Amino acid sequence: MRKVQESQSGSSACLEARASFLDWLEKSRATVDAALSAHFKQLETTLGPHSRLPAAVQYSVRLGGKRLRPILVLETARVCGGEGEQAMPAALAVECLHTFSLIHDDLPAMDDDDLRRGQLTNHKVFGEALAILAGDWLAAHAFTLLAATPRAPELVAALAHATEQMIEGQGADIENEGRPADLELVRYIHARKTAALIEACCRLGALSAGAAEENVATLAQYGHHLGLAFQIMDDVLDASGAVEKLGKSVHKDAVAAKQTYPATLGLAESRAQAGREVEAALKVLDPFGSRAERLRDLARYVICRDH
């Protein structure tokens, strides 16, 4: 009883990460990794021997990461009564889409990053041309995956719209480097660059499970708040130098004079704002009761993570 009360209290106190949650997170990651690996296994055979494109695609897909987006798809589907791996095609699609965005964001013309998850970025290994094409291919492939799902029109609409927003956010991010930090602009960028896709993950999961429109909308709202919390903490971790262990460069935002929460509100108020977004995410989940426990843990985890 106490546990349920705590979980629904909306507290933004940092999660004493329960062993069972971290264990579940790791198992979910392994499930996604296995599905990605199986899906992309025969890529050389399918795409032919005439370029390193299949290798470039596989390189970035296999770089790993937390796989939070596909896990969100799978878990929101489960919460809506989805069975087995019903939502796996959508989970793979969002990971393809996310990987596309990382490859393009890392390009010299964009954020010019040499490292991603402690390893060389795609263009450092395969060159810019193949990196651009690998990103392009993964974006197209996400829609190939969604086209074969039962609620394809809604899934495609949701992911395509989120992709447009993500790109609009990245455009505003790039274009406003070096300008005085502005809170309204930071909110515009965060909502599009990060929250839109995380919101879409929840929408895709719920839709894959055949959820009613009301539940789809509620979970999308949860995803929106979660996405905002996630991006604020990303800025905080960069500004506080805490992401070094991930193999990313740190303090990059300040060097590039990016539009970030810490640049507008400082570190402490940024953390508080992330906490408020998590509280909002938790509140939205109330109607789902104990079924949504993992989603609550995920929201709390977002502001406790150190990478």
Next chain:
Amino acid sequence: MRKVQESQSGSSACLEARASFLDWLEKSRATVDAALSAHFKQLETTLGPHSRLPAAVQYSVRLGGKRLRPILVLETARVCGGEGEQAMPAALAVECLHTFSLIHDDLPAMDDDDLRRGQLTNHKVFGEALAILAGDWLAAHAFTLLAATPRAPELVAALAHATEQMIEGQGADIENEGRPADLELVRYIHARKTAALIEACCRLGALSAGAAEENVATLAQYGHHLGLAFQIMDDVLDASGAVEKLGKSVHKDAVAAKQTYPATLGLAESRAQAGREVEAALKVLDPFGSRAERLRDLARYVICRDH
């Protein structure tokens, strides 16, 4: 009678371009231009004021061109009994997709082109970052457009698959520059880089009109041959320096030592091969009788054009 016999004869003789055909082509182009213009009119309002992304998207969409791909969508739909502008969303989608491919192909890391249709390429005006993003956005937007159509799952599957193939073809093209020209490789590249999308245009048009699978497959076959003829002639026009009037650089393929038909078979045999593909395209249309007259004219036009 004579006209119908001629049109179905499979002759690859260069079309004495009939005034009525050229008039129709120009009217169709204007229809597509108007629809594109109306569709993208409010882009700044929709995407917000925080970057030049809407301007970069609109710049390349408005650069014009022959609009052959959307015209193919509209005409194959009409041939299949489609009414009014039923196929227009699919027509706009393929033009978005095609424009995305042009913007990315022109990038410094790819073909490094300064001019497209006689005007500066996207990255020359907006910089590489925005050009990459404008391409990305247009690709995503193509799927937003298709998601709202009645046969969305089939349309999305066809366009996403064609996009993957187009990117695979571009990968093989880029990766094999400077290697000895190889006919099998040229065929692999042409089938993917160009024919896949033109084939998809015909598929999308037929699907938009609610055509039976048999007619969809037949028109896709027509598109495949048309696409191959189109790309062979593109290579021929580049190699013979005839495309200068279009505002493109010429002899670029030879300078970059690209994999092309002229490089493997010479100009005369390349023209003959293009003619054979047009013949194959015409033959495929036989079951459609006089309804497919414009599609026949289009196929003949492809090898008569001088730009």
